[in-house]
Amino acid sequence: MKRIISILIVIIALQMSNVLSAQSVPLTYEQKMKEWNESKFGMFIHWGLYAIPAKGEWYMRQSKTSVAEYAKLAAQFNPTQFNADEWASIAKNSGMKYLVITSKHHDGFAMFDSKVTDYTIVKATPFKRDVVKELSIACKKAGIKFGIYYSTIADWHHPGGQAGCPHWDSAQNGNLDDYMKTVAVPQVRELATEYGPIYEFWFDNDGSKGITPALAQPIHDILKQFQPNVIEDSRLAGGDFQSQEQNISPFAPKGYWEACVTTTGGWGYTNKPAKPTSEILKMIIDISSKAGNILLNVGPDAQGLIPADNVDRLKAVGSWLAKNGESIYGSDRGPFDYLPWGENTRKGNTLYLHVYDWPKDGLLKLKLTNKVTKAYLLADNKQKIGIKAIGEKLTLQLPAIAPDSIASVIALEVEGDIKRVTSLATDKPVSTSCTEDKARLVKNVVDDNPGSEWRSKDSTGWLEINLQAEQSIGSVRVGAFTNMPEKFSLQYKQGDNWVTIFNDTDMPRNEYVKTFAPIKAQYVRLVINKIKGNGGISLRSFELFPPMD
Numbered sequence: 001m002k003r004i005i006s007i008l009i010v011i012i013a014l015q016m017s018n019v020l021s022a023q024s025v026p027l028t029y030e031q032k033m034k035e036w037n038e039s040k041f042g043m044f045i046h047w048g049l050y051a052i053p054a055k056g057e058w059y060m061r062q063s064k065t066s067v068a069e070y071a072k073l074a075a076q077f078n079p080t081q082f083n084a085d086e087w088a089s090i091a092k093n094s095g096m097k098y099l100v101i102t103s104k105h106h107d108g109f110a111m112f113d114s115k116v117t118d119y120t121i122v123k124a125t126p127f128k129r130d131v132v133k134e135l136s137i138a139c140k141k142a143g144i145k146f147g148i149y150y151s152t153i154a155d156w157h158h159p160g161g162q163a164g165c166p167h168w169d170s171a172q173n174g175n176l177d178d179y180m181k182t183v184a185v186p187q188v189r190e191l192a193t194e195y196g197p198i199y200e201f202w203f204d205n206d207g208s209k210g211i212t213p214a215l216a217q218p219i220h221d222i223l224k225q226f227q228p229n230v231i232e233d234s235r236l237a238g239g240d241f242q243s244q245e246q247n248i249s250p251f252a253p254k255g256y257w258e259a260c261v262t263t264t265g266g267w268g269y270t271n272k273p274a275k276p277t278s279e280i281l282k283m284i285i286d287i288s289s290k291a292g293n294i295l296l297n298v299g300p301d302a303q304g305l306i307p308a309d310n311v312d313r314l315k316a317v318g319s320w321l322a323k324n325g326e327s328i329y330g331s332d333r334g335p336f337d338y339l340p341w342g343e344n345t346r347k348g349n350t351l352y353l354h355v356y357d358w359p360k361d362g363l364l365k366l367k368l369t370n371k372v373t374k375a376y377l378l379a380d381n382k383q384k385i386g387i388k389a390i391g392e393k394l395t396l397q398l399p400a401i402a403p404d405s406i407a408s409v410i411a412l413e414v415e416g417d418i419k420r421v422t423s424l425a426t427d428k429p430v431s432t433s434c435t436e437d438k439a440r441l442v443k444n445v446v447d448d449n450p451g452s453e454w455r456s457k458d459s460t461g462w463l464e465i466n467l468q469a470e471q472s473i474g475s476v477r478v479g480a481f482t483n484m485p486e487k488f489s490l491q492y493k494q495g496d497n498w499v500t501i502f503n504d505t506d507m508p509r510n511e512y513v514k515t516f517a518p519i520k521a522q523y524v525r526l527v528i529n530k531i532k533g534n535g536g537i538s539l540r541s542f543e544l545f546p547p548m549d
Contacts, residue, residue: 026228033240033256036200036231038330039097040288041321042147044202044260044297045087046102046267047131049073049109051302057268060107060156061164067157067171070107074124082131082304084138090306092142094314095321097329099139100147100202100295103132103191105268108157112195116186119157136195147200148191150184152219152236154205158183162210176210185218192226201227202243202295203236213237233258244292248283249450250479250511250541252290252333259287260295263310269299274309277316278406282343284317284328285354285407289343291333323379324409327352335418338545339366340475340515342407351418352378353410358402365548367421368394370414378409385410393549422448423543424473425465425524434461434537445542453481457536464525465544474518474547478526479540480507487529490514492521506532518547 027035050057052073060070091099104110110120112132122128132148139146155161159174161183167173192198201223205211216237223230232239241256248259261283264272274280280296287294298310321328327345331352334344341357341364355364369392376382377399386397402408425446432442434456442463444452454463476490485507491498501516524544528537 029240032229032231036241037256037291037293039145040293040329040331041094041096041284042098042100042145042200042293042295043091043094043096044100044149044267044295045300046105046149046269046297047300048102048105048111048268049077049107050105051079051269051300052076054269054271054301056266056270057102057105057107057299059268061168064168066169071119071124071157074109074119074121075126077121077125077302078127079131079300079302079304080127082127082129082134082300084131084134085141087135087300087306088138088142088144090311090314091139091144094318095325096144096296098145098147098199099135100149100200101132101135102149102151104151104155104187105149106151106154106156106163106204106206108151108155108161110187112191114187114190116183116190117158132191133195140196145199146196147202148195148198149202149204150188150191151204151206152184153180153211153215155179155183162205164206164209177215180215180218185222188219189222189226192222192230198227198230200231200233202233203239205235211235211237241293247481247510248287249290250477250543251337251448251450252292253450256293257291258293258295259283260297261287262297263313264299264307267297267299269301269307271301271307274307274313277313280313281317281320281406282356285343285345288328288331289334289345289354291331320404320407324404324407327354327378327409327411335420337420337422338475338477338513338543340548346418349414349416349418351412351414353412355402355408355410356406358408359398362398362400364396364398364410366394366396367392367546367548368412368414368418370416370418372412372414374411374413376411377403378411379403382411423477423545424467424471425542425544428468429466430463430542431466432456432461432463434458434463445539450479450540453538453540455536455538459531459536460529461537462525462527463539463542464523465542467522467524467544470520470522471544472518472520472546473524473544474549475513475515475545476526477514477541477543477545478507478512479510479542480512480538481509481540483531483533483535483538484509485528485530485537486532489527489529490516491525491527492519493523493525494521498525518549 050059113122113130136146153162160179233243244259298306300306331345336344343354345352375385380403388395437455440455442454445454489503490501
């Protein structure tokens, strides 16, 4: 009997050793990033004491609540309806492949059993459960990769933590180096060693300055030692991917990137209603068309429940992905930077068209030089559709009724490499009537770089594009983030005269698109007559596209 027990112990030990070895085999950067990028869709969870006042995760700073007063919320925090398995199930049924939860936000409160401080959900609340641990276990059972958010230098509770503004309570005063050594670094070590494999570590320092490579290096070293395959965001003096928060650029960022976006418009619980399913789904498709990952946030309430309307929206997204996920998971950037009726992704030699505006005449037009060998509706048992190709003009003959009320997907299998179709204005000569900011020149609006922008101290003026040859133009897209134009027009040069194509008002934040009757021109300009608010003109991008006909 003793021998049998000894053999069993050895077998179990070997199995455990194999598990640990498998977890510790380091992947190359490209291996881990390729798998991460192919997974595409994850859940972000912002949850903490701030769910009690229900005014968002920045409540402590915005209300300038003292450290002692805010800490009293811990005694009220008893989310008895929290169910880690249910949260993991919601994520899985939504089509999400990974999940990231706030282990500690800027308020400094640990949602895990940290030995570094007593200011934790286990020691300071009547709930006394480690929700991060429970969720890590639930995710593993559900087949969801588990990730952790941690606010590094931004900490409004512990002395020395930063706030992104002057401290409002003397209890916050202290030395940043000491705070990093006694709080942040040891807490990250706890998370890296006690919560199993971590898929993504999402570090944050919102509004706080002072994070340096020297301060960040001990954290990078910990992850390299204990979580060799973890993927880090770019907010801790390094990282594996670029993070875009809410404001999505009209065109694709360079390299690997992830957009963190919200279900309601806010991060922590505020009882705001969820966005329409159509808005959420189009965000997912838009980001995928630019080869990005999507981290979609939910903010559970103080009882531990993800709001019902959030769950309903996620369920609808999951239903769509169950039918059309082939066009999202593992997909790459679509070749068309702009389509007037929707978006596009690709996977190898298959092009996926996401059609928002189903043509009333049943004819969808596209400029494509590749030979199409097969065309079908993705969600409708791969029903074949008719094709008519004349030169580079492709016409798809669609059924009268769209398969989906929000986004119907058409798959085109083609021969050869698919040529990317970009803005006619990309890298073309550009001039302006405005005073230039030498660090943010007008040429930045046509450089195909979402990180650059054009700024001027002037509040009115124009920018002019020389396309270097007469081109057929049917659409314009403008990216603006601050000081959006309030009154503006698009013009083209005809002989010695400037002809107005259209006048418009109230350019929205992030992206403005307008399709118009096609014109032929070499010179086009955007005239800005008035901007919103104070300050000068600020634009990120200006793009012109040919008509599809």
